[in-house]
Amino acid sequence: xxxxxxxxxxxxxxxxxxxxxxxxHFLGLEKLHPFDAGKWGRIFQxxxxxxxxxxxxxxxxxxxxxxxxxxxxxxxxxKTLKCSLNVAYIAEVPPICIVPNYFVQLGYxxxxxxxxxxxxxxxxxxxxxxxxxxxxxxxxxxxxxxGGGFCAYADITxxxxxxxxxxxxxxxxxxxxxxxxxxxxxxxxxxMDDDNVYIMDxxxxxxxxxxNVAKKAINRRVELLxxxxxxxxxxxxxxxxxxxxxxxxxxxxxxxxxxxxxxGDPLGLLSVSAQGIVSxxxxxxxxxxxxxxxxxxxxxxxxxxxxxxxxxxSIINLHEKELIKGPNKRY
Numbered sequence: 001x002x003x004x005x006x007x008x009x010x011x012x013x014x015x016x017x018x019x020x021x022x023x024x025h026f027l028g029l030e031k032l033h034p035f036d037a038g039k040w041g042r043i044f045q046x047x048x049x050x051x052x053x054x055x056x057x058x059x060x061x062x063x064x065x066x067x068x069x070x071x072x073x074x075x076x077x078x079k080t081l082k083c084s085l086n087v088a089y090i091a092e093v094p095p096i097c098i099v100p101n102y103f104v105q106l107g108y109x110x111x112x113x114x115x116x117x118x119x120x121x122x123x124x125x126x127x128x129x130x131x132x133x134x135x136x137x138x139x140x141x142x143x144x145x146x147g148g149g150f151c152a153y154a155d156i157t158x159x160x161x162x163x164x165x166x167x168x169x170x171x172x173x174x175x176x177x178x179x180x181x182x183x184x185x186x187x188x189x190x191x192m193d194d195d196n197v198y199i200m201d202x203x204x205x206x207x208x209x210x211x212n213v214a215k216k217a218i219n220r221r222v223e224l225l226x227x228x229x230x231x232x233x234x235x236x237x238x239x240x241x242x243x244x245x246x247x248x249x250x251x252x253x254x255x256x257x258x259x260x261x262x263x264g265d266p267l268g269l270l271s272v273s274a275q276g277i278v279s280x281x282x283x284x285x286x287x288x289x290x291x292x293x294x295x296x297x298x299x300x301x302x303x304x305x306x307x308x309x310x311x312x313x314s315i316i317n318l319h320e321k322e323l324i325k326g327p328n329k330r331y
Contacts, residue, residue: 004062005120006166015125015132016053016315017118018044019060022136024111039308040115040136043299046312047135052319059125061118061134063110064153068117071165072157072190077145081109081152090147112139112152119155119298120162126252126296127163127170130289131324133315138256138300140184141209149182149209150301156254157190159296160197163252172196175250175293177241177284180258180300181268182207185214192217198248200240204228204270220244226269230276233261238283245291253288253295257281259302259310267303274310281314285323 009015024037036042047053069078080086084104088096091108119137126132140156141149156176163171175198176191178184183203188211191197198219205223215221222240224233259277260268272280281297288295299311318324 003065003068003162005064005068005117005162006124007062007121009059009125012057013059014053014057015059015122015129016047016057016135017059017061017122017125017132018135019114019118021114022111022118024108036303036305036308039302039311040299042308043135043312043315046309047315050312050316052316059121061114061121064113064117064120064158068120069113069153069158071161072144072154074145077147081147087152090142090152091150109152115139116153116155116158119159119296122296122298123159123163123252123254124166126294127167129294130292131285131295131297133297133324134299136299138180138258138298139186140178140180140256140300141182141186143186143189146186146189148186151186154186154190156184156187156256156298159254160187160191164196171251173198173248173250174252174254175244175248176200176254176256177244178202178256178258179237179261179280179284180256181260181265181270182258182301183209183211183214184256185209185211188214188217198244198250200244202237202240204268207267207269219248224270227271229271230273230279233270233272234276234279234283237280238287241284241287245287245293250293253284253293255284255288255295255297256300257284257297257311257314258300259307260300262302262304262307262310264306265303268301274306274313277310278314278317282317282321282323285318286321289323
C-alpha cells in the first residue's frame with residue numbers, strides 16, 4: 001500500500017509527534033464533553049516553554065486517509081461516520097446529531113484522523129530511535145468495526161498492523177501496556193486471537209465499558225476499585241509490568257498513558273496523584289529502556305484541565321532522566 005503516513009525525519013528532529021490540527025474546535029459543542037478538546041496544544045506549549053521541543057524539532061504527521069484506515073477498519077464502519085447521529089454516539093455529545101456531517105468531519109473527525117496518522121508514524125519512529133511520543137492518540141475504545149467512548153478510529157490497532165505489514169522482520173511481537181483508567185476494549189476485540197500481541201490492561205473495573213467479551217483477550221488483567229491511591233497503584237503497575245516482560249518477548253511496547261487515573265477525574269474515579277502519574281511513566285520507560293525494547297507512548301484519556309500540565313511534566317521528567325534522548329541516540 002502506498003501510504004504517506006510513514007516518512008523519514010531529519011537527524012535534528014525528535015520522535016515527538018504533534019500538529020495544531022489535533023485540537024478539536026467544533027462550534028463550541030466540544031465544551032459539552034468533559035474532555036479537554038485543546039489538551040494536546042497545551043501539552044505542546046508547555047514542552048516548548050521547557051525547552052524540550054520546538055517548532056523545528058517536533059515531527060509533524062500527515063492525515064490518515066480512507067485507504068490508510070481501511071488497513072484495519074471495515075468499509076461499513078467508515079460509512080457509518082458519514083451519519084452525524086452515529087458520530088454523536090461515539091463522541092458522547094448528543095447535539096452533534098443535528099449538525100451537518102460536513103462540519104462533523106471537519107471539526108471532530110479530521111482532528112482524530114491527524115492524531116491517528118501521528119500514532120502510526122510514532123510506531124515507525126520508535127523502531128528507529130528507541131522511543132516516540134504522540135502528543136495525542138490512544139483511542140482504545142475503537143475497534144475495526146465499532147467506535148465509542150470518544151474514540152472514532154482504532155489508532156492502536158492501526159499502529160500495530162502497519163508495523164506488522166511494513167516491518168515483518170523487525171516487529172513480530174508487540175506488548176500493549178494500557179494504563180488508562182478505562183478498559184481498552186477496542187483493540188482487545190481486534191487482537192482477540194492474535195498470539196503476537198500481548199495485552200497488559202490495568203483499569204477501574206467499576207466504570208465504562210464493562211466489556212466482558214473483550215476481557216478474554218487480556219493476557220495480564222489488573223482490575224482496580226474506585227479511589228485506588230498511589231502506593232497500591234504503582235506497586236501493581238511495576239510488578240505486573242515486570243511479569244509481562246518476563247512472559248512475553250516484545251519487539252515493541254505500545255504504552256497507552258491515560259491520565260484519567262488522576263484524583264478528581266470525573267470519569268476515571270481513581271485517586272492517583274499528579275506525582276504518581278509522573279512516577280508511573282518513569283517506571284514504564286525505565287523498564288522498557290533497560291530491556292532495550294522500543295516504546296511508543298500515546299496520551300489517551302484525561303478529563304480535567306490539569307492533565308495537560310501533568311503530561312508535560314511527565315515528559316519533561318523523562319527528558320531530565322535521559323529516558324528520552326535527543327536526535328539519533330537510540331540507547
